Amino acid sequence: MEIRIGILNSPREIGFETSQAASEIEAAVAAALEADAKLLSLTDSKGNRYIVPAAGIAYVEIGSEESRRVGFVG
Numbered sequence: 001m002e003i004r005i006g007i008l009n010s011p012r013e014i015g016f017e018t019s020q021a022a023s024e025i026e027a028a029v030a031a032a033l034e035a036d037a038k039l040l041s042l043t044d045s046k047g048n049r050y051i052v053p054a055a056g057i058a059y060v061e062i063g064s065e066e067s068r069r070v071g072f073v074g
Contacts, residue, residue, distance in 0.1 A: 001025075002063035003042065008056045016044040022062050029060050 005014040032040040
């Protein structure tokens with residue numbers, strides 16, 4: 001699943017693929033924002049960790065859980 005995180009006052013966004021379920025990502029983001037946590041930590045499918053200041057999150061886009069098709073669709 002593809003995750004994109006927009007950062008306040010930054011023209012770029014963070015994008016990565018993760019094997020976590022959409023509900024897990026949503027719960028982690030909601031918990032960080034509701035608890036006034038300083039940081040949000042997420043892990044991609046390769047094991048890389050992304051740590052984002054929770055106060056700087058503009059938006060989180062959670063893609064579909066369906067994997068992308070490769071090749072021609074007929």
